[in-house]
Amino acid sequence: MRFSIYRYNPETDAAPSMQDFDLPDADVAPGMMLLDALRLIKVSDETLSFRHSCGEGVCGSDAMNINGRNGLACITPLASLKQPIEIRPVPGMPVIRDLVVDMSQFYHQYRAIQPYLIVHDPEPEVEYLQTPEQRDELDGLYECILCGCCSTACPSFWWNPDKFRGPAALLQAYRFLADSRDQATAERLEALEGPYRLFRCHTVMNCVDVCPKGLNPTKAIGKIKKLMLKHLI
Amino acid sequence: MIWRASGFRAWLLQRLSAVYMALFIGMFVLHLVLDAPSSYQEWRTWMALPFITVTASIFFAALLIHAWVGLRDVIIDYVHPLGMRFVLLALVAAGLLAMGLWVLRILMMGGAA
Structure with a gap:
């Protein structure tokens, strides 16, 4: 099985390059995921760097660009990929080394939407209660693992990563707007106003296309716009 | 107003x-299909109806607003140096404004003739 993997060590390399690797077919077990193959390759070349942790699509560490498409290596079956399998870091982010990118800007945008409940009333002595219907509103929003596949596939995020919040952060912005327990709707909407933070989204929908958890940031962004309209009227 | 339409209002x-x-x-198309003017004179008379002149004027205003928001979005996306962005936005605004005045002149002249 043939691989072409992006290699770059900013401390020693003048420029990034693609390196070919061959994995003997005997090593490829049926049902094997891309991450398993990368770990085998790392046995033969321990300088190859990539992030990974849980290995089952829950932690979101191993987002990478696989044959031109962002995804999680740990839940991408090898059998589904055309050879040579071309692996690059997620696009638009500063490369630290090989497939490891600096996610600071992505996390900065996430923190900026205040990803926590804001309550102005005195805290209740019991739990915050929600009806099952109110809880259902959060489905399709809370499952985000912040792997960054969506934001790094978004052209608007490539051009303005410092000002546009990006699909991942906006999905979470709506997650808290939709939460019946949150009391900061007006402030949150106000914080998304302006030409950049929300409105750089041009519904390209790359985010929906690549999300490994099957979430729909574009739909959430549309719902934020609808909420803004409701607040205007 | 439009100049300051930032995020939500522009959208x-x-x-x-x-x-x-x-x-x-x-x-417009429905009219052309069902009741097409048979001569230039008839076409001018139809266009000079107050209802048509007013709705057509609003149409061109909407078109220019739509174009302004769209082109402004493209420029905000791709042109980052502020000086360059300002020059391009000014050019687009001037072009759209000129087209708007031209359209207005045509519509008003149509009414006068």
């Missing part, structure tokens, strides 16, 4: 102008 104006343009074009 809303773009949607509203799109809806109006779709309705107007539908009405």
